Amino acid sequence: MKLSHAVFALLLPIGLVAQQPAPDTTKPAPPPATVSVPVDFSGVLYANFQYRGDAGAAKSTNKFDLERAYLTFRMPAGDRASIRVTADVFQQTTTPNDAFYRGWVIRAKYAYLQYDLIKSASWNANIRGGLLHNVVIDHVESFWPRWISQSPVERAGFFSSSDAGVATLWTLPNKFGEFYATVVNGPGYTSRETDRFKDYAARLSITPLSGSSNKVIKTFALTGWTYVGAVASSFVAGGAGQIGPVGSSLPRTRSGVFAGLRDPRFSAGAEWDTRKDAREAGANTVASPRVEVDSTGRLIAGFAFIKPFQLVNDKSTFPLGLIGRWDRFKPNTATAGYINTVIGGLTWDLNKKSALSLDYQEQTPHSGAVIAATKTYFLHLVANF
Numbered sequence: 001m002k003l004s005h006a007v008f009a010l011l012l013p014i015g016l017v018a019q020q021p022a023p024d025t026t027k028p029a030p031p032p033a034t035v036s037v038p039v040d041f042s043g044v045l046y047a048n049f050q051y052r053g054d055a056g057a058a059k060s061t062n063k064f065d066l067e068r069a070y071l072t073f074r075m076p077a078g079d080r081a082s083i084r085v086t087a088d089v090f091q092q093t094t095t096p097n098d099a100f101y102r103g104w105v106i107r108a109k110y111a112y113l114q115y116d117l118i119k120s121a122s123w124n125a126n127i128r129g130g131l132l133h134n135v136v137i138d139h140v141e142s143f144w145p146r147w148i149s150q151s152p153v154e155r156a157g158f159f160s161s162s163d164a165g166v167a168t169l170w171t172l173p174n175k176f177g178e179f180y181a182t183v184v185n186g187p188g189y190t191s192r193e194t195d196r197f198k199d200y201a202a203r204l205s206i207t208p209l210s211g212s213s214n215k216v217i218k219t220f221a222l223t224g225w226t227y228v229g230a231v232a233s234s235f236v237a238g239g240a241g242q243i244g245p246v247g248s249s250l251p252r253t254r255s256g257v258f259a260g261l262r263d264p265r266f267s268a269g270a271e272w273d274t275r276k277d278a279r280e281a282g283a284n285t286v287a288s289p290r291v292e293v294d295s296t297g298r299l300i301a302g303f304a305f306i307k308p309f310q311l312v313n314d315k316s317t318f319p320l321g322l323i324g325r326w327d328r329f330k331p332n333t334a335t336a337g338y339i340n341t342v343i344g345g346l347t348w349d350l351n352k353k354s355a356l357s358l359d360y361q362e363q364t365p366h367s368g369a370v371i372a373a374t375k376t377y378f379l380h381l382v383a384n385f
Contacts, residue, residue: 040074045383046147054375066091070109077113086110109189110162122173129166131189135182135201136225136256137161143221143260143269144303147382148323148357149343152301156329158254158275159227160188165198177206177221186229186252195236197249199229216263216311227254235284242284250278250292256299265311268304275299295334301327305347319349323359337369345378353384 046067052058069089077083088109092098112130138161140151154161165184172178179202186199203225212218230249238245256273275297284290303325309318327341345359357380365371 038075041072042074043069043071043385044147045069045381045385047381049379051377052375053377054373058374066104072110080116080119082114082116084110084112084114107190124171125168127166127168131162131164132167132182132184133180134159134161134163134184134188135180135203135227136223136258139180139203139205139223140258140260140269140271143262143267144325145305145323145347145357145382147355148345148359148378148380149325149361152271152299152327152329152341153254153256153273155327155341156273156297156299158273158299159186159199159229160190162189163187163199164189164193172206175207175210177204179204186231195232195249197230197232199227199252201225201227201229216261216266219262221258221260221262223258223260225256225258229253233290234280235290239284243286243289244284246284246290250280251276251294252278265307266305268302270302271299273299273301295332298330298333299327301325303343319355321347321349323347323357331369336367338366339369339371340364340366355382356380357382 046069047065048067049064050062052061067090071087071089073083073085075083086109088107089104090107092101092103092105108131110131110133112128112132114126114128116124116126118125137151137154137159140153144151149155153159163182163184163186165182167180167182167184170179181202182200184199184201185193186197187194203223205221205223207219207221209217209220229252231252232249233246235242235246254273254275256271258269258271260269261267276294277297278292278294281291281293282288303323305321305323307319307321309316309320323343323345325341325343328338329341330338340363342362342364343359345357347355347357349355357378359378359380361374361376361378363371363374365373
């Protein structure tokens, strides 16, 4: 063998090894990290069967009604911030929209961002912006079961239960109460803003007996609230033949006091509320000048909801309840007319989250009050989920 052949034979394996690709020692890139955002979903369903018992054309009218469903989503929105969105599923009855569609539609009831200013074992405070709770209605609904009827203030038309604006909530130490204040548009969550004026409101609720050992007495709450608002004149834009545009506002003020208990076995409440509104007479012309006329209304209401077997015996789970309520609303204290509302019935808990109510509701005008008299029998259903 020649020397060149020997060298070639020795170098060939080395060359073959050198030609092989180097093993890949790099690790595959990990998949992108996923961030889980907790979403708290809950809701409540209101339904009923109703039968009209009053005289006249409406006598014996009856229907099954899905009154509404509230679908609520809560989730964090960064450090110290969170959002709440509550969708209101309701039946369209407002004219002229019901001429186009008389079924169920969805709108926003609450939709706001909340930022926690203080969050501790004693003090808590936050600010909110968006569609948020009005000053007092949801507070009273924590004492009165909304699924049977609207609270007295809302039923009497003082203002809507929610509105667009900003608010702040301060919780006092040792469960002593809370302070809530709002600045809102005024028309309510069912309408866009209609003028340049804003409504200002505040509520202070205290629970002076929160340290009591009695489970019912410790829930006793005293509440005072005020609502100072305004609406634009109907002549704000002027018009042909008018003296000129009217830029001043008409007062829309409300205030009231409330006292109540809210134990699951026994809840009760009583309130006194007043409202002042202005309306315009005349056509804003030289021949018929614009005249502002004020009216003051007053509302008195009381209710009680008791589960007698559970109240007498803490260990009882018998689900029967008794409910009663009386409202007297006087739209204008300068006239004799007033409206009485009476509600009474029995409730039955199907479980911890669902209940039935067999109740009677009557609304009657007196002394010339202009409103239709109604007498209705209800079978109500509520389901929380």
